[in-house]
Amino acid sequence: MDNKAAYLLGGTPARLLLSLIVVASHLGSLTGLYRNKFLFDADFAVSCFFVLSGFAMMHSYGKLQAHIHGWKAFYIQRFFRIMLPVWVLVALQVVLLFAVSVLPLSQYLNGTTGKYVLANASLLNFLQQSLPGVFENNGSAVVNGSLWTLKIEMCFYAAFPLLFLLAKPKRIVWLWLLWALSVAYRLLLHQSHPVMSYQLPGQLYFFISGMLLYHYGWHQQCRKWIIAIGWLWFLKNCLWGYDIAETPVAFPFILLAFCHVLQRADGLLKKHDYSFTVYMLHWPIIQVAVHVFFNDGQTIAGVVFVAIVLAVSSWLFKTQVEDKAMQMGKVLSHRFLQ
16 A cells, blocks of 8 residues: 555544543533533543544554564654653642642652652653642542553553565464454453453553555555445444444444545644643643632633643643654654664
């Protein structure tokens, strides 16, 4: 497949839309103002993120694997793309959120704070999700509940070179088998062990769906049929909701429908993709708004605060942290491609 056909038009604005859906979902759940239903929830958006990630990795790794040390360049780029911004964010959270802690500095900087830094910097945020005295009067004291997906993403990256080998025409049946096993894992554990069902084995089928979209070029072939089915499924799910058993097929189809509608904005947003930054920053900003405004009944002021602070901080974080980290990763990785 040539590069022009391989590129998913509308993928960049679709990512931004999905990140805003996550923001809207968490704004409702963390403030208690509303509860998003059906497809306008964080689970749907995160699942579609994973599909897009699988597609994008096929495209980016495909260009690197032609080099002998391409896999090393891939890991370096992915490390700087995810881990360095996360480390900066964790440090900023610890420093800035002292302002809303009910404890003095001597009590704020304790073993729990150290555990929070280590757990979140290593993407094991489930080990310690709160800081001392922070957000104690909120409905949830979790500092940044969105970071759990990055653990899943990094595990996928770790396994991707092997998955890429399975995406070759003669081995593609094994990729389909992994897809089926992942679906079975998710369905079997969804009710009895929901937390386990959300780990990588249960999310893998979304990544693989993106890889299969790339491999077969389904976003180009049978395009009109796929888009029509996607919108019909979207309408059906908005009216009556969706079952977990539908997600392996429904979510990729709906994602392609989104991309089709948003493809004209692709050129404008391709160089200004704020989706990852918005996703990483929104939770603690909403939590601060709950602490300062929503708990006192100042709903409008709280919503305005979230919108303004999220927009400004996303621009600053992307330009000063995310973009520079990615550039560092590219410079270092190019040493293995010469």
